[in-house]
Amino acid sequence: MRFRLTDDQRALRAGVRDLLERRFGREALRAAVAVPGRLDRALWRTLGEAGFFALRLPEADGGVGLGLPEAVLAFEEAGRALLPGPLVATHLAAGGVPGAARGETVVAAVDGGLVEWLEAADVVHGDASGAVPLRSVDPLTPLHRVPAPGPPDPVAVLLTAAEQLGTAGRVCELAVQHARTREQFGRPVGAFQAVQHLCADLLVRAETARAAVYAAAVTADPADIAAARLLADEAAVRGARDCLQVHGGMGFTWEADVHLHLKRAWVRARRAGGSAEGEELLAAALAR
Amino acid sequence: MDLSRTPEEEEFRTRLRTWLAAVLPTLPARPSPDDWPGRRAYDLRWQRMLYDAGYADVHWDASPTVRMIFLEETERAGAPYVGANFVGLLHAGPTIAAEGTADQRARWLPPILRGEQVWCQGFSEPDAGSDLASLRTRARRDGDHYVVTGSKIWTSHAEVADWCELLVRTDPAAPRHRGITWLALPMDAEGVTVRPLRTLAGSAEFAEVFLDEVRVPVANRVGEENDGWRVTMVTLSFERGTAFVGEVVACRRVLGELASAARENGRWDDPVLRRRLGRLDAEFRALWRLTQWNVSEAEANGGVPGVGGSVFKLRYSHARQELYDAAAEVLGPDCLDLDRPWVLDRLSSLSYTIAAGTSQIQRGIVAERILGLPRGR
Structure with missing residues (x-):
């Protein structure tokens, strides 16, 4: 059994992480928070040049020629870094919309009764007529509500799961970092069992979701994807909540990044294919 | 990331399936849970069949992947469980193989593999549960013998075991991990008394010794005197890794049965129940993938299970309890009837978050050994 990352996949993950740390580090993140709704076109083109959108296009068509497992690793890193923008929609449009693959065209899509980044996009997939803006809870994701949600695209569901996995892993790291360094009662709070157990549960949820997400990337089976999404949504949303709790009062501030992870996890969890949809899909498969 | 199998693994699976299909119909009916001599005979007979077919040492010498395939296929086919052979094959045997002398290996290992002798485990004590290293059963040296006095608890198959892998304290003055010794105790020795321990499920699966x-x-000492803690840790590492393969396969089958039962009794129309079963399906799909992930890690690390074992056990033991709680929802009032399917399983599942390291102990292990948090109390 060789269900683990290959050397190439490790290198790809490290490459994406390195690129995002350089081009979208903490300063850039906080700068983006300060100017909501503005999409960094230069960063978008950099992502395009790096092959983020063309990752799964055949090399003959100017793509990178890789598969879903590699796309999942790249989206996990994007989720980890809280990279803003309609990443999934543009990635999915890379084969059909001119300029999308190179990061010159920004593509948004109707997903789960919402459209992310509608006004910043050059092209919108799905019927966005009658879209109404809402005051987005996530400062890094402008949102419009649309009347009729469309059916989910399994690849979009999976890539969302990958982004959620990135959040799940990152909030576990943040919680552990805080628990190791923050001292109360004369010792790091991470020495208290109650805090240790919250951190342990963060890891357990993230690692269980990781196995499900990576496996779904290999099989591309709709039921595996639905399962991966349910686990990843849970790992991200509950993980961000627990991370916030571990941070104590600091977790409730605008200054700490924890709320950005929680809010983004909430936004992604509303995309099509999660929660009731995923559970009903799996129940139907069970009953067959 | 690869979920495919090599031609060798595929060939092993096919050969095993063919063999199982041929031999399982020839097995006698399973003995009742209270018939201990019958259970011993049945389990040993199955081990002998595995031995004759060349599968006896799959738990020892095979790669983690082959072991996983073996456990997956035997469970799918409805083959007998490892049962009374558990401690011999999965605890004592591997310990003797790793730490025993040539004489000890020749004396104890072949009877385990051939299905001739049953081993049980004397580790836990009434006052040494999660804190195993505080064990107090005393062994005093007297010439070429140890004289042992104390008591052990949670010993499965003690009534029908030939041998007990026993942890004793040989040096009460030493730091607690350094005064422990591993002994093979013949269960027919004078001074050994076995008392069955009735569990909340009503059965006597365990005993006090x-x-x-x-x-x-x-x-009969394996390893050096006072080195028994290290010897034991070698044993315990065998318990993780592939330990729950068969159970995850079984849980996924139960989930399918629950869906069928819910459709028959009309509860399937309740979206809350339906979604609950769908969520559990996601859970057990993920646990199966986590098993494959951990097996792949073990495979890459020369057969040594990685740290994923505690992560898996935490998630799995909780999921198993959730599964049987969902079964109770499917059953409705029948969930209170001990003669209905899943009701006894629901009771048994209560031990999962306690046995082999409580969930609280496991979280501590994850926090300190994997996440590197400071040692807590």
Whole structure:
């Protein structure tokens, strides 16, 4: 059994992480928070040049020629870094919309009764007529509500799961970092069992979701994807909540990044294919 | 990331399936849970069949992947469980193989593999559960014997075991991890008393073992005197990794049965129940993938299970309890009837978050050994 990352996949993950740390580090993140709704076109083109959108296009068509497992690793890193923008929609449009693959065209899509980044996009997939803006809870994701949600695209569901996995892993790291360094009662709070157990549960949820997400990337089976999404949504949303709790009062501030992870996890969890949809899909498969 | 199998693995699976299809119909009916001599005979007979077919040492010498395939296929085919052979094959045997002398290996290993002898485990004590290293059963040296006095608890198959892998304290003055010794105790020795321990499920799956001045030859010691804790840790690492493969396969089958039952009794129309079963399906799909992930890690690390074991056990033991709680929802009022399917399983599942390290102990292990948090109390 060789269900683990290959050397190439490790290198790809490290490459994406390195690129995002350089081009979208903490300063850039906080700068983006300060100017909501503005999409960094230069960063978008950099992502395009790096092959983020063309990752799964055949090399003959100017793509990178890789598969879903590699796309999942790249989206996990994007989720980890809280990279803003309609990443999934543009990635999915890379084969059909001119300029999308190179990061010159920004593509948004109707997903789960919402459209992310509608006004910043050059092209919108799905019927966005009658879209109404809402005051987005996530400062890094402008949102419009649309009347009729469309059916989910399994690849979009999976890539969302990958982004959620990135959040799940990152909030576990943040919680552990805080628990190791923050001292109360004369010792790091991470020495208290109650805090240790919250951190342990963060890891357990993230690692269980990781196995499900990576496996779904290999099989591309709709039921595996639905399962991966349910686990990843849970790992991200509950993980961000627990991370916030571990941070104590600091977790409730605008200054700490924890709320950005929680809010983004909430936004992604509303995309099509999660929660009731995923559970009903799996129940139907069970009953067959 | 690869979920495919090599031609060798595929060939092993096919050969095993063919063999199982041929031999399982020839097995006698399973003995009742209270018939201990019958259970011993049945489990040993199955081990002998595995031995004759060349599968006896799959738990020891095979790669983690082959072991996983073996456990997956035997469970799918409805083959007998490892049962009374558990401690011999999965605890004592691997310990003797790793730490025993040539004489000890020749004396104890072949009877385990051939299905001739049953081993049980004397580790836990009434006052040494999660804190195993605080064990107090005392062994005093007397010439070429140890004289052992104390008591053990949670010993499965003690009534029908030939041998017990026993942890005793040989040096009460030493730091607690350094005064422990591993002994092979013959269960028919004078001074050994076995008392069945009835669990909340009503059955006597465990026993207490009382030891009163029991003489054990020094030749039965595996490893050095006072080095038993290290010897034991070698044993315990075998428990993780592929330990739950068969159970995850079984849980996924139960989930399918629950869906069928819910459709028959009309509860399937309740979206809350339906979604609950769908969520559990996601859970067990993920646990199966986590098993494959951990097996792949073990495979890459030369057969040594990685740290994923505690992560898996935490998630799995909780999921198993959720599964049988969902079964109770499917059953409705019948969930209170011990004669209905899943009701006893629901009771048994209560031990999962306690046995082999409580969930609280496991979280501590994850926090300190994997996440590197400071040692807590």
